[in-house]
Amino acid sequence: MAETSPKIKIMAGAAPDLSAATFQIFDESHTIGNALRWMIMKNPKVEFCGYSVPHPSENLIQLRIQMYDGLSSLNALLEALTNLDAVCETVEHKYHASLATNDYERWEERS
């Protein structure tokens, strides 16, 4: 593929060691932004995390991460993404489990 626009980029003004950086994530909204911010904030090594949708007609979010001890914010971001993925997985498992245990009216679902 030729030139495709990046999904994510680091905005100007990031610390050289990336201990504090603002990521610009394209084609995403509150759907990912808020959940991701929450997951990043759960990391005790994170000093600050916040996100915003700078303008409603621009389809992008900005995610600010600041780390303690000069740790890398990119690491924290990746970790949060994997964890959030794991949450989805768990909910799916639990949903299936709940569906299996209880006795509901059954019917054929076409899919």
Next chain:
Amino acid sequence: MQTYEDNEPIVRIRDYKPDRVDFVLENVDLAFANSFRRVVQADIPTIAVDMVEVEANTTVLPDEFIAHRIGMVPLVSANCDEGIRYTRDCLCLSGCQYCSIELRLDVSCNDNRTMDVTSNHLEVIPPTYTDGETPGDELTKRGEDFGQPVGKNKADVPPVLICKIRKGQELKLRCVAKKGIAKEHAKWSPCSAVAFEYDPYNKLRHTTYWHETDPRTEWPVGENAKEEEAPRDDEVFDFNAKPRKFYFDVETDGSLGPQEVIMKGLAELQTKLANLILGLKEGVDLPTGGDAAEAGVNGHVSAGGWAPQAGGGGWGQNAASGAGYASPAGGGGWSTSGGSGGWGTTSPAQNTGGNTGAWTTSPAQNAGGAPNTTWGTSPAQAWGASSPNAGSGSGWGTSTQQGWGSPTQQASGWNL
């Protein structure tokens, strides 16, 4: 202290019907529950009529009025992930059997009474193949009534009324249904409603009730309140409390079943995360420009580690380095817990004057060396002083030869 965050999420299905599922989601954060709600409502693809060609319309309703009404008719979209493409991803110019479904409607009234034109009059035109051609991949994955209006000709499902016509009036048109998501137009939403509630007693005070004298008598609590303990009269406000129990009722319009909606919703959420991870793997662009001081600070960054344009050892992106992002081979991937300092692989510390000794002695940076898991942890090594020699490829090209035993790694673009 044991908080809900230490527990695993719980899903409890309370009601499960052909068109809806009612469940309680516990031990997740409000942010996640809300993400799930948003994704179920707006990001799951279905098919809906997107284009209408009117051949004859002598009804009392104008063309665009009818076109809009037809667009809102739910069409059976089960397995439309595999059964149909987006037109924008298709090879055709404006719609073909792989990315669209054609429906026709041809009704005229000859009786002396008012006649209803309903979704039952919409006929799907089956895709036609020229001789010898086998149906493509997509077509075989479609269900039997894929694209049909929901509940067509089923006695227990009342059809959707499109228009009423009298004697002598006619409505004849051709519709093209396409795949889309509700972010673009609500007609593509598989859900007619998603109920989402937490904290039925408003203990968290996330809302304030308008009232005349007493909110408790004027605002009756809902069904979900039975799941929770009513607040005592003398209960003090716990400002640290967080919502932990979310009541969902996902009601679909029939285009997808509730099971498929939930599963697709979670999958869609995961896809979004995966896309982000992929975007990170491919490399993050460092901003260009900025003031001079900053450029000085960042200068070595773009010269070395992870800025893709730097060539050598952009993390994960530099295929030549033989070390992908997840590869334990070291030598450049930044998650490679192996040595060579992840991001810092080609970083200035190594560049500094091509001084082999300087960095081979440092265990964290040895090729395949010590398990330096967090590549950002040693900024001194990774981001050390930007050396004027950084640009001189030969300078540290030789150093790599000495410092890095592996020929693949030295071929990998240190010399770039």
